[in-house]
Amino acid sequence: MPEITGPVGQGVPHSSSDDVITIQTLLKKAGNDPGKIDGRCGPKTISAIVAFQSKFLSAPDGRVDRGGLTWKKLTAEALSLVQLPQVSGFGYYSFSPVTRQYGTADTIQALRDVAASFRLNASQQNPGATSVSLGVSCTDRMMGIGDISFQNGGPMDPHATHQKGTNTDIRPLRTDKKQSPVSITDAEYSSEDTSMLVKCLLAHKNVRRILFNDTSIQGVTFFVGHHNHLHVEMRS
Amino acid sequence: MRPPKWLVSTLLFCTVTMVCSKADTPTDGAQVSAQARFLCKWWSEDQMNGLDPNHPPPKNTEIVIEKWDYSDPVGTPHPDVVDLVVEIKNESDVPVAALSVEIEGQWKIGPFAKETLAKWGTPAKLKSTQLSSVASHHTESVRVPINVASKMAELKSSKGWPYAFRGKVTVVAAGSTVATAEHELTILKGD
Numbered sequence: 383m384p385e386i387t388g389p390v391g392q393g394v395p396h397s398s399s400d401d402v403i404t405i406q407t408l409l410k411k412a413g414n415d416p417g418k419i420d421g422r423c424g425p426k427t428i429s430a431i432v433a434f435q436s437k438f439l440s441a442p443d444g445r446v447d448r449g450g451l452t453w454k455k456l457t458a459e460a461l462s463l464v465q466l467p468q469v470s471g472f473g474y475y476s477f478s479p480v481t482r483q484y485g486t487a488d489t490i491q492a493l494r495d496v497a498a499s500f501r502l503n504a505s506q507q508n509p510g511a512t513s514v515s516l517g518v519s520c521t522d523r524m525m526g527i528g529d530i531s532f533q534n535g536g537p538m539d540p541h542a543t544h545q546k547g548t549n550t551d552i553r554p555l556r557t558d559k560k561q562s563p564v565s566i567t568d569a570e571y572s573s574e575d576t577s578m579l580v581k582c583l584l585a586h587k588n589v590r591r592i593l594f595n596d597t598s599i600q601g602v603t604f605f606v607g608h609h610n611h612l613h614v615e616m617r618s
Numbered sequence: 619m620r621p622p623k624w625l626v627s628t629l630l631f632c633t634v635t636m637v638c639s640k641a642d643t644p645t646d647g648a649q650v651s652a653q654a655r656f657l658c659k660w661w662s663e664d665q666m667n668g669l670d671p672n673h674p675p676p677k678n679t680e681i682v683i684e685k686w687d688y689s690d691p692v693g694t695p696h697p698d699v700v701d702l703v704v705e706i707k708n709e710s711d712v713p714v715a716a717l718s719v720e721i722e723g724q725w726k727i728g729p730f731a732k733e734t735l736a737k738w739g740t741p742a743k744l745k746s747t748q749l750s751s752v753a754s755h756h757t758e759s760v761r762v763p764i765n766v767a768s769k770m771a772e773l774k775s776s777k778g779w780p781y782a783f784r785g786k787v788t789v790v791a792a793g794s795t796v797a798t799a800e801h802e803l804t805i806l807k808g809d
Contacts, residue, residue: 541808563693
């Protein structure tokens with residue numbers, strides 16, 4: 383999540399050039415051209431702020447305050463989070479409400495890529511489990527996807543993270559193939575299938591780190607509380 | 619070998635004291651025990667399998683909850699309200715009468731970002747009730763709802779978090795405490 387240290391825009395005598403660059407970058411992402419991104423808050427930058435504010439303010443003031451409404455709208459729009467498609471038969475299922483399944487375009491794409499890769503690997507390992515539904519080949523091993531972020535990002539209680547669409551909770555796999563919760567200490571936990579899922583995740587270029595407490599699986603990082611879900615951090 | 623005189627005197631004093639305490643209770647010879655635990659309504663194992671998170675079924679299975687935990691939105695219970703359930707059992711062969719039950723609650727609160735700074739607050743009285751009589755080897759229960767969600771909402775503006783809740787029960791008969799119990803509910807925040 384981008385940050386600024388102070389106000390930027392109309393009537394602000396001195397803003398740090400870093401803050402101005404942040405605002406200019408966000409304005410550009412939101413479709414309001416501030417001109418050259420140079421860290422100088424000139425008339426073009428102020429006009430872009432006013433143009434952006436006119437979408438939701440009746441009296442735009444051309445100024446962005448840290449933590450203020452314009453800042454919140456700007457960061458939310460710049461994040462432009464997209465919803466995880468709520469479909470079945472593509473190697474994953476959702477176990478969180480749709481309102482909590484928004485991610486960056488890269489994150490959503492990565493989840494879909496990994497689900498497809500996992501489906502393929504699972505069907506190759508156990509061809510007998512493959513079925514065809516609505517013309518789509520799938521296996522009975524599915525990746526369970528939980529919380530990602532809210533549509534506009536920001537705090538997602540009771541999580542400390544999950545604020546900008548790049549963190550996702552994923553369920554470990556079960557031996558009985560049920561779409562149910564499972565912990566690594568449960569008899570139904572499948573270390574073998576979860577290991578395959580981890581390999582698929584780590585093979586994706588956008589996956590940065592996986593917090594999970596079955597340390598017999600290579601590539602995961604132990605972190606307190608991660609016995610029943612994989613916390614997957616994406617790069618973007 | 620004869621026991622030393624001081625030991626005989628001490629044993630005699632203890633016996634007399636115990637008899638006096640018993641004589642003060644309303645029902646002579648009665649023994650009362652208390653237990654506290656937390657219960658809540660949650661989904662059953664069958665309901666969890668393939669549960670549609672956008673159209674979830676009603677939570678109608680009562681479970682014992684040891685920790686409030688959001689780590690799996692479906693699998694780990696994190697209800698808005700948990701019930702502190704206190705059970706008072708008459709362990710003796712005679713009925714026991716006129717029991718006063720005092721229930722207190724206490725939150726452990728700290729900054730969301732730093733659990734090590736969390737501290738227990740002052741205990742608050744939650745419920746005070748009288749049990750007119752408990753039959754021999756019978757159990758009476760008293761239930762107090764604890765609204766975890768509203769406590770979280772109350773602390774949100776100050777960026778605080780309730781890390782635990784402690785329920786405590788004291789059972790009093792004829793001015794004397796005859797049983798106590800307490801139980802803690804850990805409240806885990808997510809990553």
